[in-house]
Amino acid sequence: MILTRILFYAYIAIAVAGIVLYVVVGLTHN
Amino acid sequence: MRVALKNNSLTLFFTVMFVGTLLGHTVAGWKAFNEKQLEHDSPTISWARYLVSSDFGEAMLENWQSEYLQFTLFILVTVWLVQRGSNESKVPEDIGLESDAKQLIGRHAQRNSPVWAKVGGWRTAIYSNSLLLVMAGIFFGSWFAQSVTGWTEYNADQQDHGEETVSWTGYLLRPDFWEKTLQNWQSEFLAVATMAIFTVYLRQRGSPESKPVGAPHNQTASSG
Numbered sequence: 001m002i003l004t005r006i007l008f009y010a011y012i013a014i015a016v017a018g019i020v021l022y023v024v025v026g027l028t029h030n
Numbered sequence: 031m032r033v034a035l036k037n038n039s040l041t042l043f044f045t046v047m048f049v050g051t052l053l054g055h056t057v058a059g060w061k062a063f064n065e066k067q068l069e070h071d072s073p074t075i076s077w078a079r080y081l082v083s084s085d086f087g088e089a090m091l092e093n094w095q096s097e098y099l100q101f102t103l104f105i106l107v108t109v110w111l112v113q114r115g116s117n118e119s120k121v122p123e124d125i126g127l128e129s130d131a132k133q134l135i136g137r138h139a140q141r142n143s144p145v146w147a148k149v150g151g152w153r154t155a156i157y158s159n160s161l162l163l164v165m166a167g168i169f170f171g172s173w174f175a176q177s178v179t180g181w182t183e184y185n186a187d188q189q190d191h192g193e194e195t196v197s198w199t200g201y202l203l204r205p206d207f208w209e210k211t212l213q214n215w216q217s218e219f220l221a222v223a224t225m226a227i228f229t230v231y232l233r234q235r236g237s238p239e240s241k242p243v244g245a246p247h248n249q250t251a252s253s254g
Contacts, residue, residue: 003034007041012164018094019171022087026178029185030082 052090059086070190084179084186088210091176096214098169100222105162114250115230117241121250133158173211180207 035042060080067074080086104118109127113119124132131138135158139148146157156163181201188195201207225239231247234240238253245252 003038007038007045010045015094015168015171018091019168019175021082022084022091022175022179023171025082025087026084026175026180026182029182030084 055090056081056086059089084182088176088179088183091172091179092210092214095169095173095176095211096218098165098172099215100218102162102165102169104222105165112250113226113230115248116226116250117229117239117253118226119250176210177202177207180210 056077060075060077063080063083063085064074075083108119110125111119112122112125114122127133130136134140134143135147135154136150144157146153148154178198181196181198184201184204184206185195196204229240232240233243233245235243241249241252
């Protein structure tokens with residue numbers, strides 16, 4: 001179940017990172 | 031280790047597909063972006079710079095948001111709406127949130143049920159809707175990110191053509207934002223409606239996305 005848990009948190013991290021990164025990119029007009 | 035890989039092969043397969051296609055998207059998008067720059071006698075940019083550009087972010091996130099919207103709505107409306115005969119639907123008798131006993135919550139929880147399903151109160155209420163809450167959160171977050179990267183792109187275009195820029199709220203009313211949003215939504219709704227109705231009459235042997243090959247057409251919710 002360790003790999004399962006890693007994958008779960010990886011996908012949460014991918015979604016949060018993608019959203020936060022491009023909100024910053026957009027708001028700083030890059 | 032081999033057992034762990036096998037037990038997670040579905041997610042791992044799509045992870046490899048996701049990373050591979052995302053990389054492909056960055057390269058193709060970067061080359062297309064630089065071709066446009068050259069057409070306009072503007073300077074080209076590096077791949078790394080393209081990764082943190084609104085051009086790439088908008089293209090990526092307009093697709094993300096529509097995928098998460100599709101699943102968010104599918105999770106939500108299948109609580110109350112059914113498609114008789116579909117593998118994607120529950121049976122009409124189960125419409126609604128269902129009983130605590132059927133959902134294994136509170137005093138009906140099993141020994142190995144998640145803690146938040148057992149404890150009751152606000153924690154069980156949140157956990158009972160956690161899939162919907164997280165999927166909806168990612169949908170709204172990525173849609174917002176699409177809007178701010180699209181806004182930056184739109185204003186850069188306006189400046190290139192010597193026209194007035196708009197505020198973020200002004201951009202939300204522009205056809206550009208809604209064209210990029212709705213072209214993605216329509217394809218998601220087409221796909222999900224197709225899946226709901228096709229699984230009534232069509233089969234894929236061995237797939238949990240299909241009923242068993244010999245299941246009658248009017249049998250609802252019976253993965254095989």
